[in-house]
Amino acid sequence: SGLLLSVFRPPVAPPFTKPISAIPVEVPPECRPASSFYIGIQDDNVFLYNSGMTREEGLATAKRLLGADLLRMNIIYGAWVADGPQPYLEAARAAVAQGFIVQANLVGTPSFWPQFSQTLSYQQMEPTMMKAWSQEVVGTMGSLVNRYSVWNQPNWADFGEDVTPGDYASLFMGAYEGIKAANPGAGVIADELAPWDEDEWLEAAKSLPATADSIHPYDQTDLTAHFVSVAGRELDETEYGNPASDPNQAAEDAQGLEDAKCGEASMLIFYQLVRVTTPDVWDTGIVE
Numbered sequence: 001s002g003l004l005l006s007v008f009r010p011p012v013a014p015p016f017t018k019p020i021s022a023i024p025v026e027v028p029p030e031c032r033p034a035s036s037f038y039i040g041i042q043d044d045n046v047f048l049y050n051s052g053m054t055r056e057e058g059l060a061t062a063k064r065l066l067g068a069d070l071l072r073m074n075i076i077y078g079a080w081v082a083d084g085p086q087p088y089l090e091a092a093r094a095a096v097a098q099g100f101i102v103q104a105n106l107v108g109t110p111s112f113w114p115q116f117s118q119t120l121s122y123q124q125m126e127p128t129m130m131k132a133w134s135q136e137v138v139g140t141m142g143s144l145v146n147r148y149s150v151w152n153q154p155n156w157a158d159f160g161e162d163v164t165p166g167d168y169a170s171l172f173m174g175a176y177e178g179i180k181a182a183n184p185g186a187g188v189i190a191d192e193l194a195p196w197d198e199d200e201w202l203e204a205a206k207s208l209p210a211t212a213d214s215i216h217p218y219d220q221t222d223l224t225a226h227f228v229s230v231a232g233r234e235l236d237e238t239e240y241g242n243p244a245s246d247p248n249q250a251a252e253d254a255q256g257l258e259d260a261k262c263g264e265a266s267m268l269i270f271y272q273l274v275r276v277t278t279p280d281v282w283d284t285g286i287v288e
Contacts, residue, residue, distance in 0.1 A: 008280050011244035015275070016065045016286040023254035031262035032225070034234075038101065039257070040070035040269030042239065043285070047073060047095070048087040052274035055091055059098045061287060062273055071095040071102050072238060072269045074152060075137055078109035078116025085140045092144035102145045103238075103269075105192060106134055106175060107152040110159050122159050125151075125167065127174030134178030138186060149189040149214055149238065150175040155201055156194040165204030172208050187211035189236055195220055202230045212266060214238045221256040224263025235264070239271040241284030253286070 041062035045051040053061070062068035075088055092102045108130075109121040120129050130150075138148065154160035154168045168191075176188050190210035193201050195218045205213055212234035215227055221240065228235045237260050242252040253270070260268035275285035 007243035007245060007282055007284065009243070009245035010279075011275055011283065011288075012247050013244050013249035015288045016250055019064065020066050020250070020254050020257060023250055025251075025255050025258040027258060028222075028262045030225070032264045033261050034264050034266050036266065037261055038070040038267035039066055039068045040072050040103070040238070040267055041066060041068045041273055042072040042074075042269055042271050043273040044074055046273055047071060047091040055094045056098075058273055059095060059100060062270075063098070065286065066270055068270070069100055070267060070269065071100045072105065073102070074105045074107055076107050076109060076113070076116075077120040077133060078113055078118070080133075080137065081117045081119075085137075088141065089144070092141060096144055101147070103147040103149065103189075103236075104137075104141065104145045105149040105152050105238075106130075106137060106179075107159065107192075110152075111161075112158060122157070123161050125154075125160060125163065125171045127170045129174075130171055131174040131178035134175040135182045136178075138179050138182035142183075146183065146185065147187040147189065147211070148175075148179050149192050149236075152192045153194040153216065154192070155197055165201050168201075169204065169208060172205075172210070176209060189214050189238075191215065192238060198227055199230050202227065206232060212236050216240065216271075217256075217260070221259035221263070221268070224260050224265050228264045234266050237265045237268045240268055241271045241286075244275050244283045244285055249286070 046058040047055045095102050109116045111122050150172045154163050189212050190205045191213045193215045213231040214236040216239035217237050242249045272285040276283040
């Protein structure tokens with residue numbers, strides 16, 4: 001894929017100024033939209049820490065440019081231990097006040113955050129600990145959040161070192177029990193897969209009592225219908241975006257959204273709102 005090579009180059013695409021819905025797209029020959037479809041946004045710098053713009057400005061911008069009605073945020077174990085629940089509570093309250101649904105991703109400390117607690121981390125994916133922490137988080141967030149994903153990209157070493165689908169299944173069940181103990185009506189989402197080996201992981205997840213499966217279809221939204229077929233149930237596409245270094249970013253983002261809708265995904269979540277100024281950092285942001 002050209003994505004991984006181009007995403008770290010400086011931005012050349014103009015920032016978004018008009019709604020993505022106004023950008024022409026090609027409708028796939030077979031289009032089977034799901035009965036409901038959400039457009040999401042994730043930018044933890046903005047929505048958790050008011051960096052780049054305030055969370056209120058970010059929500060309004062995402063609604064205006066993307067038609068967003070869902071906010072995704074990563075609740076990372078090490079940051080929760082260090083900072084407490086306040087950033088997550090404030091982000092969720094602001095989103096709900098603007099009519100957004102909130103979906104939270106419960107994930108251990110990744111390899112690139114060595115400064116935070118490693119008790120639950122990419123190397124320590126312990127189901128009993130995951131159950132206890134999940135119950136704590138869900139009990140704290142209360143009615144603000146009713147959809148939770150379990151972990152992030154367990155098929156990538158930065159989030160899960162040498163993890164098999166079987167290992168993940170045990171972790172998922174720990175989280176599932178903790179989530180349901182605190183909020184019996186909450187949806188629990190499996191996988192959150194990085195864009196490789198999806199078929200293997202989706203097949204393995206069929207035994208899990210998940211509300212939906214989730215993938216990150218960077219460069220792969222044209223395969224949405226295939227992944228829905230493999231999963232055999234609701235499929236959330238929970239991280240997506242084309243690099244700001246791509247001059248055709250807006251057109252490709254718009255086409256990806258159309259592909260996701262036509263492929264029967266339940267949602268497409270755009271990852272990053274505000275562009276990143278730090279050199280050599282992942283950047284799929286759409287405004288400056």
